[in-house]
Amino acid sequence: MKRWQPVSVLSDIRRGEVAGVRIGGREVVLWREDAPTPTLHAWEDRCPHRGMRLSFGFVRDDALGCLYHGWQFGGGARCRLIPAHPQVRVPASIHVQAYGVREHAGLAWVSMDGAEDFPAEGTGPGNVLPVRTLHVNAPVGVLRHVTGIAPDAGIAWHGPVGLAVHEPAAGQAMLHVVRVAAAQDVSPLALSRWAERLRDAVESGAATAAVMNELAAGERA
Ligand code: FES
DSSP: OOOOEEEEEGGGSOTTOEEEEEETTEEEEEEEOSSSSOOEEEEESSOTTTOOOGGGSEEETTEEEOTTTOOEEOGGGBEEEOTTSTTSOOOTTOBOOEEEEEEETTEEEEESSOOOSOOOTTSOOSOEEEEEEEEESSOHHHHHHHHTOOTTOSEEEETTEEEEEEOSSTTOEEEEEEEETTOTTSOHHHHHHHHHHHHHHHHHTOOOHHHHHHHHTTOOO
16 A cells, blocks of 8 residues: 555654664665755665665765765765765666655655655644654554554544554554644653553553543643
């Protein structure tokens, strides 16, 4: 199914930063340019030279450099510099697999399978702040059910709090928590602790309704 998946809170990918994420068992590198307009990119986490993880690499202006031999990849995911042979014009065939990426609701959304239209419906208000991401040792379907995320949606809103999930690998889930920026009564620290309680309840098989009710009642301390 072609779809956009929320894979990271944006606070984990600031200007000039690199982060590795797993999506459905595949390794993806997210990185943001260190440039006046710092574009976010999502690529296969594998250097086309010798297979080094690009998430171990470094950002130089608007390019991502591989840690191993320093090949640099820029716009269009093409290699544009091989430091050992700086005079060589790099063939266009040397490039990284690039994926679709969008920034919305405090989250990075990735399309790995060619989904084009970004579904604005159901993804909530635009002025949203990231809170945190947690790993949950449970099937993503369980977490989607518990958090009330519809089958065709990427996020569920509970008042000013947004809960999103994605599947890093079979049987595992990542829970991403965001909040509406204007909701200043929502403490990020309290919300973070609430998310830990939800994770603990899901992983232990305990009842989750009471934890979710805390969210509905605004009890997040
Ligand atoms: S493995 Fe990446 S530059 Fe050699």
